[in-house]
Amino acid sequence: MSELMIEATDVSKSFGDVRALDGVSIAVPKGSVLGLLGHNGAGKTTLVNVLTTMLPPTSGEARVAGFDVVHQSYKVRSRIGLTGQFASVDEALSGFDNLVLIARLLGASKRQARDRADELLEQFDLTDAAKRPAKTYSGGMRRRLDLASSLVGRPEVLFLDEPTTGLDPASRLGVWETVEKLVSDGTTVLLTTQYLDEADRLADSITVLSQGKVVAAGTSAELKAQVGQRTVTVTLDSVSEVDTAVEALTGIGMHPVAEGRTITTPVTASRELANVVRALDERGLEPHDIALGEPTLDDVYMALAAA
Amino acid sequence: MATLTWQGSSYLTQVKVLTGRSLRKFVNSPALIFFSILQPVIMLTLFSQIFSSITATANFAPGMTYVNYLLPAILVNTAMQSSLQSGVGLVTDMKDGVIARFRSLPIRLSTILLARNLSDLVRVAGQLLLMITFGVLVYGFNPAGGVLGTLAALGLALVVGWGLSWLFLAIGSWLRNAELMQTIGFLAMFPLMFASSAFVPIQGLPGWLQVVAKVNPLTYAVDAARSLALAQPVTGVIGALTTSLGIAVVCAVIAIRGFRRPL
Structure with missing residues (x-):
């Protein structure tokens, strides 16, 4: 059995009286894609937030890339990329500056940071818009920049929270191809989505969340x-x-x-x-x-x- | 793949890079630069013209021009207002999702606050220098303390602003509501500004307001800056500096704690 890159055991998270996650367990082997399906409010984003060290779980344990998300959060953050539901880019900065900023914070030298930024802008077809402030970008360009931002550090584990919500079909396809390319290079991906074709196409296994609980898990064929x-x-x-x-x-x-x-x-x-x-x-x-x-x-x- | 490309950045690099980011945002925005220049010019013009007749009143030291009296006070006021913007700016960043991105990186969260604080300090230093230059060139600001005294007053205003900026960063990181902060900030600032020695000598105020002005910390900061610029016997400089430092230390701890709470 291959190494597990994401491993959550009986994870619960409560906000006051609301139980957003109720005993969720998942296991994602290295180099595979887990699709997390569920309605709004099913707990998908909360689970992503726990796994990316943004939120501490109320109970249970989770390890990402072999490190505990609570006690070794720094090491987890060194190995993950996160693209949230809303584009987290600095609107006042250019696409190039956004990427350089993140590379520098990850420890790249100025030169390395510039090279990495150019490389990603090229990969995401943003070279022409590289010097423009991100606030002038279209929705699709912004998502691409956001995705590029989460890949600056070549993460081992990538979390994509509804990465194609609000994208036109061509942009969606572009995101899918990027994810497939990353996975073929060995990246492990956790993807939340409301689009079933997306999970069907990208995910090796699918976990269905409802009201904070796992209601089904398996491959697409098994679930059917x-x-x-x-x-x-x-x-x-x-x-x-x-x-x-x-x-x-x-x-x-x-x-x-x-x-x-x-x-x-x-x-x-x-x-x-x-x-x-x-x-x-x-x-x-x-x-x-x-x-x-x-x-x-x-x-x-x-x-x-x-x- | 699966190899660590970079080993993470040092605390100092994080502060430097994030401070650079805030300053670059400022430089990238012509509108922001324009209004940052306009604000001190308007303040100085309005106040020096509206209140200039105060020099004729009994409590005003004979021979003193109003601009010499006013400018050190406006330095402190502008620094104070800018510190409110520091907190508001932090909250806006939190709303925009940029902070969410930073939080997913292997960096120390306190560097984000420190960078915001430093970049705002650089910005307000520029504003204050501009205000002094404008005061000298247009309104004949010519204080007895000369260049050194004026720079000392500027330095003091910056320290006060720096301390207060931690106060507003602390409020911002707990409150997380920009509109509410603006409202509270302005409500708190107007009485602080006017019920003080900033615009008129305290002796000229009604009795009850004199009491307020005497317990108003801004009075002490203004008096200290004024004493430096006007080469008067130095009053309260040590007090202003230590109070600012105290506020900074306590509020920085509170700010970092508040900021660590999940978004």
Whole structure:
């Protein structure tokens, strides 16, 4: 078994009466990507903050790159990169100056700092904007600069908290390719996201958080198998029928999730499709469309988060 | 990969680099420079013109020009106002996410506060020098203490501002609310400024205000700066310096503690 670069054991974090993390354990082997999925408020950012030494855990233990996040926080911070949900760049400084500043703080000489800054600006396609203040950057450029900032010290472990939120498709793809490149070079990555395609594409294993607890963990394929092989998607004529339909499906032991006039419910076998049709028929509902779908991570996510 | 590129920076480097960053931000912002220059010019112009008739009153020392009386006081006032901006600037940085980035780096958090304090000190030193130059060239500031006395007054104002800047850094790192700080700061500063010996001799104030002015620490700082610039018998310089040092030490400890709390 390969070396663990992130290891959290029974980590809890309370803010007053609110239990943001409740006994979370994760283990991420060197050179792999863990995708942390969950709704807003599920505890993703809190977990990232604990692992990056920003917040002390209320109880439990966590080690990153082999060092304790509470007692060896300095050593942890020497080995990690963090890109938070909001771009942490100095708006008044140019992209170049931002990167030089961080390199200098990490211990680079002036020359090394300038070289590293040039290298990263090139890598993130920011060379043309290098001398402009970061406040003139577009949202996508700012995220790229933020990501570049977290890579200045060539971190062994990279934490990405919703790195592509608010990015256009081209920029998202750029971030994905960067992450894939880093991982192929041996970097370990913990990525939080609300985008399931992102986790599906990048993550070797996925942990689903809900209300501060791990509700599922495994590879993308394992999670899909765990939740059910297939899903039935029912589209109704109007939203007013949704409640009745959800009631009908719940009545036959299913776990439907409604969104707009569409209801999705996991099924274990394709013959359950007949049960769905019958249950709806008994309530006098004639769906606009019924489809049997292969499982996607969305189904996993919705089913688990709703459970 | 997975090799440590750099072994971390020394405390001194951290302070130096972060101080440089704050100063560069200032230099990069023409608007900020413009208003930093404008502020002392306006202050000096307004006060020296509005209150100049005070020289005719009974409590004013005969033969003294108002600008000579006023300028040492304004040095202290400007340093005090700038110290409030120090705390507000820290809170703004915390909001912008820059501090979040610094916190994820292997650096000592106290260097961030120290750098903010030092860079603001450099900035206000520039402002005060400018104010003195303007006072000399335009309003005929010509104190008995000469260049040395004036520089001594400037140094004293800087020490007072430096101490108070730690006070506002401490408030900022616990309060973490820029608007509230501005409000509290101005509420506290106006009485401190006017209920003191800064603009008029204390003897000319109503009785109750004289009591306030006599317990107002700013009175002592202003009197000390004035005594240096005007070559009067030196009063309260040691007191002003030690008080500032005391405030700085206590507040620095409180500031660092407050700043260490998670964002």
